[in-house]
Amino acid sequence: xxxxxxxxxxxxxxxxxxxxxxxxxxxxxxxxxxxxxxxxxxxxxxxxxxxxxxxxxxxxxxxxxxxxxxxxxxxxxxxxxxxxxxxxxxxxxxxxxxxxxxxxxxxxxxx
Amino acid sequence: xxxxxxxxxxxxxxxxxxxxxxxxxxxxxxxxxxxxxxxxxxxxxxxxxxxxxxxxxxxxxxxxxxxxxxxxxxxxxxxxxxxxxxxxxxxxxxxxxxxxxxxxxxxxxxxxxxxxxxx
Numbered sequence: 001x002x003x004x005x006x007x008x009x010x011x012x013x014x015x016x017x018x019x020x021x022x023x024x025x026x027x028x029x030x031x032x033x034x035x036x037x038x039x040x041x042x043x044x045x046x047x048x049x050x051x052x053x054x055x056x057x058x059x060x061x062x063x064x065x066x067x068x069x070x071x072x073x074x075x076x077x078x079x080x081x082x083x084x085x086x087x088x089x090x091x092x093x094x095x096x097x098x099x100x101x102x103x104x105x106x107x108x109x110x111x
Numbered sequence: 112x113x114x115x116x117x118x119x120x121x122x123x124x125x126x127x128x129x130x131x132x133x134x135x136x137x138x139x140x141x142x143x144x145x146x147x148x149x150x151x152x153x154x155x156x157x158x159x160x161x162x163x164x165x166x167x168x169x170x171x172x173x174x175x176x177x178x179x180x181x182x183x184x185x186x187x188x189x190x191x192x193x194x195x196x197x198x199x200x201x202x203x204x205x206x207x208x209x210x211x212x213x214x215x216x217x218x219x220x221x222x223x224x225x226x227x228x229x230x
Binding site for chain 2: 093
Protein backbone atom coordinates (compact mmCIF):
# COMPACT_ATOMS: atom_id res chain seq x y z
CA UNK A 1 0.00 0.00 0.00
CA UNK A 2 1.45 3.35 -1.05
CA UNK A 3 1.35 6.12 1.52
CA UNK A 4 -0.12 9.34 0.15
CA UNK A 5 -0.85 11.89 2.83
CA UNK A 6 -2.53 15.24 2.61
CA UNK A 7 -2.31 17.90 5.25
CA UNK A 8 -4.04 19.54 6.85
CA UNK A 9 -7.17 17.41 6.84
CA UNK A 10 -9.31 20.54 6.95
CA UNK A 11 -8.78 24.25 6.79
CA UNK A 12 -10.98 27.25 7.53
CA UNK A 13 -9.91 30.62 6.13
CA UNK A 14 -11.46 34.03 5.64
CA UNK A 15 -12.31 35.36 2.21
CA UNK A 16 -9.25 37.04 0.77
CA UNK A 17 -6.73 34.92 2.68
CA UNK A 18 -4.13 32.99 0.77
CA UNK A 19 -3.64 29.39 1.75
CA UNK A 20 -1.70 26.29 0.87
CA UNK A 21 -1.74 22.60 1.59
CA UNK A 22 0.47 19.62 1.07
CA UNK A 23 0.42 16.25 -0.64
CA UNK A 24 3.21 13.87 0.42
CA UNK A 25 3.99 10.76 -1.56
CA UNK A 26 6.74 8.16 -1.98
CA UNK A 27 9.80 9.57 -3.72
CA UNK A 28 10.41 6.35 -5.66
CA UNK A 29 8.63 5.07 -8.76
CA UNK A 30 7.10 8.47 -9.43
CA UNK A 31 5.25 8.91 -12.71
CA UNK A 32 2.74 11.69 -12.22
CA UNK A 33 0.75 13.62 -9.63
CA UNK A 34 -2.78 14.82 -10.17
CA UNK A 35 -4.68 17.47 -8.23
CA UNK A 36 -8.47 17.57 -8.17
CA UNK A 37 -11.07 19.86 -6.66
CA UNK A 38 -14.22 18.15 -5.39
CA UNK A 39 -17.13 20.34 -4.46
CA UNK A 40 -19.97 18.83 -2.48
CA UNK A 41 -22.57 17.08 -4.66
CA UNK A 42 -20.47 17.58 -7.79
CA UNK A 43 -17.91 15.56 -9.72
CA UNK A 44 -14.21 15.87 -8.94
CA UNK A 45 -12.66 18.36 -11.32
CA UNK A 46 -9.13 17.96 -12.63
CA UNK A 47 -6.87 20.89 -11.73
CA UNK A 48 -3.34 19.86 -12.63
CA UNK A 49 -1.33 16.94 -13.92
CA UNK A 50 2.29 17.27 -12.85
CA UNK A 51 5.11 15.10 -14.07
CA UNK A 52 8.49 16.83 -13.79
CA UNK A 53 10.46 17.65 -10.67
CA UNK A 54 10.31 21.38 -10.18
CA UNK A 55 7.09 21.71 -12.17
CA UNK A 56 4.97 24.70 -11.31
CA UNK A 57 1.49 25.02 -12.76
CA UNK A 58 -1.07 27.77 -12.47
CA UNK A 59 -4.77 28.09 -13.15
CA UNK A 60 -6.18 31.46 -12.20
CA UNK A 61 -5.61 31.97 -8.48
CA UNK A 62 -4.58 28.36 -7.93
CA UNK A 63 -1.06 27.08 -8.43
CA UNK A 64 0.87 23.95 -7.61
CA UNK A 65 4.49 22.94 -7.26
CA UNK A 66 6.13 19.55 -7.39
CA UNK A 67 9.22 18.08 -5.72
CA UNK A 68 9.62 14.47 -6.74
CA UNK A 69 12.97 14.02 -5.03
CA UNK A 70 11.57 14.70 -1.58
CA UNK A 71 8.08 13.49 -2.41
CA UNK A 72 5.73 16.43 -1.97
CA UNK A 73 3.51 18.81 -3.87
CA UNK A 74 2.03 22.06 -2.63
CA UNK A 75 -1.25 23.57 -3.77
CA UNK A 76 -1.62 27.31 -3.28
CA UNK A 77 -4.76 29.41 -3.47
CA UNK A 78 -4.27 33.15 -3.61
CA UNK A 79 -7.03 35.39 -2.30
CA UNK A 80 -9.45 32.60 -1.37
CA UNK A 81 -13.09 33.06 -2.32
CA UNK A 82 -16.14 31.23 -0.93
CA UNK A 83 -16.46 29.38 -4.23
CA UNK A 84 -13.05 27.82 -3.57
CA UNK A 85 -14.63 25.84 -0.72
CA UNK A 86 -14.16 22.20 -1.67
CA UNK A 87 -12.10 19.13 -0.92
CA UNK A 88 -8.79 19.10 -2.75
CA UNK A 89 -7.47 15.67 -3.62
CA UNK A 90 -4.11 14.58 -4.89
CA UNK A 91 -3.44 11.30 -6.68
CA UNK A 92 0.01 9.77 -6.96
CA UNK A 93 0.67 7.67 -10.06
CA UNK A 94 3.54 5.18 -10.16
CA UNK A 95 5.51 4.24 -13.24
CA UNK A 96 3.61 0.95 -13.15
CA UNK A 97 0.39 2.86 -13.59
CA UNK A 98 -0.92 2.38 -10.07
CA UNK A 99 -2.86 5.33 -8.69
CA UNK A 100 -3.28 6.15 -5.02
CA UNK A 101 -5.40 9.03 -3.77
CA UNK A 102 -4.86 11.01 -0.63
CA UNK A 103 -7.72 11.58 1.81
CA UNK A 104 -8.03 15.19 0.72
CA UNK A 105 -7.89 18.60 2.36
CA UNK A 106 -11.29 20.19 2.92
CA UNK A 107 -11.15 23.94 2.55
CA UNK A 108 -13.89 26.21 3.86
CA UNK A 109 -13.70 29.87 2.92
CA UNK A 110 -15.85 32.15 5.08
CA UNK A 111 -17.24 35.32 3.54
CA UNK B 112 -17.01 19.87 -22.52
CA UNK B 113 -15.76 16.55 -21.06
CA UNK B 114 -18.86 15.67 -19.08
CA UNK B 115 -19.31 12.25 -17.51
CA UNK B 116 -22.64 11.11 -16.15
CA UNK B 117 -23.46 8.27 -13.80
CA UNK B 118 -26.74 6.54 -13.23
CA UNK B 119 -28.27 5.99 -10.79
CA UNK B 120 -27.02 8.59 -8.33
CA UNK B 121 -28.40 6.63 -5.42
CA UNK B 122 -29.63 3.06 -5.08
CA UNK B 123 -30.91 0.99 -2.20
CA UNK B 124 -31.22 -2.74 -2.71
CA UNK B 125 -31.77 -5.90 -0.76
CA UNK B 126 -28.94 -8.24 0.10
CA UNK B 127 -28.40 -10.84 -2.61
CA UNK B 128 -29.59 -8.72 -5.51
CA UNK B 129 -27.42 -7.35 -8.30
CA UNK B 130 -27.06 -3.67 -9.09
CA UNK B 131 -25.86 -2.13 -12.32
CA UNK B 132 -24.26 1.33 -12.42
CA UNK B 133 -23.76 3.12 -15.72
CA UNK B 134 -21.01 5.57 -16.57
CA UNK B 135 -21.30 7.60 -19.76
CA UNK B 136 -19.02 10.12 -21.39
CA UNK B 137 -21.51 12.57 -22.88
CA UNK B 138 -19.43 14.70 -25.24
CA UNK B 139 -16.28 12.73 -25.90
CA UNK B 140 -15.13 9.22 -26.65
CA UNK B 141 -13.43 7.61 -23.70
CA UNK B 142 -10.90 4.96 -24.56
CA UNK B 143 -10.32 4.25 -20.89
CA UNK B 144 -12.69 4.32 -17.97
CA UNK B 145 -11.89 3.82 -14.32
CA UNK B 146 -14.04 2.65 -11.43
CA UNK B 147 -13.37 3.77 -7.88
CA UNK B 148 -14.92 3.03 -4.52
CA UNK B 149 -14.91 5.28 -1.49
CA UNK B 150 -15.82 4.07 1.98
CA UNK B 151 -16.79 6.65 4.62
CA UNK B 152 -13.87 8.79 5.73
CA UNK B 153 -11.50 7.04 3.35
CA UNK B 154 -9.87 8.03 0.11
CA UNK B 155 -10.91 7.02 -3.39
CA UNK B 156 -9.63 3.55 -4.19
CA UNK B 157 -9.20 2.38 -7.74
CA UNK B 158 -11.11 -0.85 -8.36
CA UNK B 159 -10.48 -1.45 -12.03
CA UNK B 160 -9.45 0.06 -15.33
CA UNK B 161 -11.34 -0.76 -18.49
CA UNK B 162 -10.50 -0.15 -22.11
CA UNK B 163 -13.21 -0.27 -24.72
CA UNK B 164 -13.63 -3.71 -26.20
CA UNK B 165 -11.31 -5.52 -23.82
CA UNK B 166 -11.48 -7.08 -20.39
CA UNK B 167 -11.08 -4.85 -17.39
CA UNK B 168 -7.91 -4.87 -15.32
CA UNK B 169 -8.77 -5.25 -11.66
CA UNK B 170 -6.73 -3.98 -8.75
CA UNK B 171 -5.43 -6.43 -6.21
CA UNK B 172 -8.11 -7.48 -3.77
CA UNK B 173 -11.05 -6.61 -6.03
CA UNK B 174 -13.11 -9.65 -6.97
CA UNK B 175 -13.72 -9.65 -10.70
CA UNK B 176 -16.65 -12.07 -10.41
CA UNK B 177 -18.36 -9.82 -7.92
CA UNK B 178 -17.74 -6.52 -9.67
CA UNK B 179 -18.45 -7.11 -13.33
CA UNK B 180 -17.26 -4.36 -15.62
CA UNK B 181 -18.32 -3.99 -19.22
CA UNK B 182 -16.97 -1.31 -21.55
CA UNK B 183 -18.85 -2.12 -24.71
CA UNK B 184 -18.59 1.26 -26.39
CA UNK B 185 -16.43 4.36 -26.29
CA UNK B 186 -19.07 6.21 -24.33
CA UNK B 187 -20.42 3.64 -21.89
CA UNK B 188 -19.01 1.48 -19.14
CA UNK B 189 -21.09 -0.42 -16.62
CA UNK B 190 -20.27 -1.81 -13.19
CA UNK B 191 -22.50 -4.59 -11.90
CA UNK B 192 -22.26 -5.45 -8.24
CA UNK B 193 -23.44 -9.05 -8.18
CA UNK B 194 -25.11 -10.62 -5.15
CA UNK B 195 -24.64 -7.43 -3.17
CA UNK B 196 -24.15 -7.59 0.58
CA UNK B 197 -24.20 -4.85 3.22
CA UNK B 198 -20.40 -4.66 3.16
CA UNK B 199 -20.63 -3.58 -0.50
CA UNK B 200 -22.43 -0.42 0.59
CA UNK B 201 -20.19 2.39 -0.57
CA UNK B 202 -19.82 5.34 -2.91
CA UNK B 203 -18.88 4.20 -6.41
CA UNK B 204 -17.49 6.74 -8.86
CA UNK B 205 -16.24 6.42 -12.41
CA UNK B 206 -13.91 8.50 -14.50
CA UNK B 207 -13.02 8.57 -18.16
CA UNK B 208 -10.00 9.65 -20.13
CA UNK B 209 -9.18 10.05 -23.77
CA UNK B 210 -5.93 8.12 -23.50
CA UNK B 211 -5.56 4.39 -23.91
CA UNK B 212 -3.15 3.63 -21.11
CA UNK B 213 -3.09 3.40 -17.33
CA UNK B 214 -3.98 6.28 -15.04
CA UNK B 215 -0.85 8.23 -15.93
CA UNK B 216 -0.77 11.67 -17.36
CA UNK B 217 -4.17 11.69 -19.05
CA UNK B 218 -6.70 14.01 -17.48
CA UNK B 219 -9.53 12.07 -15.89
CA UNK B 220 -13.07 13.36 -16.03
CA UNK B 221 -15.19 12.09 -13.19
CA UNK B 222 -18.85 11.28 -12.92
CA UNK B 223 -20.84 12.46 -9.91
CA UNK B 224 -20.85 9.04 -8.24
CA UNK B 225 -23.41 6.49 -7.07
CA UNK B 226 -24.28 5.89 -3.45
CA UNK B 227 -25.09 2.20 -2.98
CA UNK B 228 -26.81 1.01 0.16
CA UNK B 229 -27.38 -2.71 0.58
CA UNK B 230 -29.91 -3.64 3.25
